[in-house]
Amino acid sequence: MEKIKVLFVCMGNICRSPTAEGVFTKLVNDRNLAPHFQIDSAGTHAYHVGNPPDLRAEKAAGERGVDISHLRARKVVLGDFEDYDYILAMDDENYAILSSACPASHRHKINYFLDYAPHLGKREVPDPYYGGSYGFERVLDMVEEASEGFLNALLETGKIKAMAHRRT
Template sequence: MVNVLFVCLGNICRSPMAEAMFRDLVKREGLDDRITIDSAGTGDWHIGHQPHQGTRDLLDRKEISYEGMKARQMVTEDYDTYQYIIAMDTSNIENMKQWQEGNTEAYVGRLLDLVPDVQNKDVPDPYFTGNFDEVYDLVNKGCQALLQKIKTEQGL
């Protein structure tokens, strides 16, 4: 089983959007029995909350399920559980280091590091910008690239 974790600041906008979109993509590819997906935040402000209304509205329009998703904060054990830990921006990468003990074998990187034709590798936070459509487009590109990376590396 391949385990993927998406990480952003509060786990209510970008990372749950990526989680829901990646789950949908993985299911459409027939790999949902081989890949598990979760998301977490580096902050603790929204623990237990549903995704942001803007994320829910967008996912509803795209007919992508976010059922049962609740925000949680990243924990040290995530480095042992997940083979791919995917951050939304550079500050998330920096914040995640507080939970990393020793060396990890997980791939840790930004989602847009996998998309060569995108100049800015940080997914903007729609909590502050309000631009959920832009984030959807970027996350979609990143999820496509991530799935290709996983399929190649894991022989799926």
């Protein structure tokens, strides 16, 4: 079975993108769709390569039943542009970095993650790194909305058969 390959990208890969990876993975698992996906996250910078997610991100995600403690930061590499079907940027800066590094033949794969939650009226997931715990909660709210929207968009295109059943 051909998998849909999704890469979430922020700057350092310790706050927003691992949160998105964890939330989307949980959503896919809850809908019994895991066999259809390969999900990962990365950063545009190598600041934190090999490090686990920020403890505040881990705590906030954990309180919502999302375990991201096993994830480790990595930097986007050239091969990601070919390997992934969807490369979802968290903000303008990372979108621009991805677009400039990406071969022209793969640029169509790069999108803003929040484009899948247009009702939020925002395009950027704010970086919570320099703020308090409220910022991580806000990021989770946005990521949950965009994850639902992204999965629904994939279901609507028929890329995933409508076998999605919520576990009871």
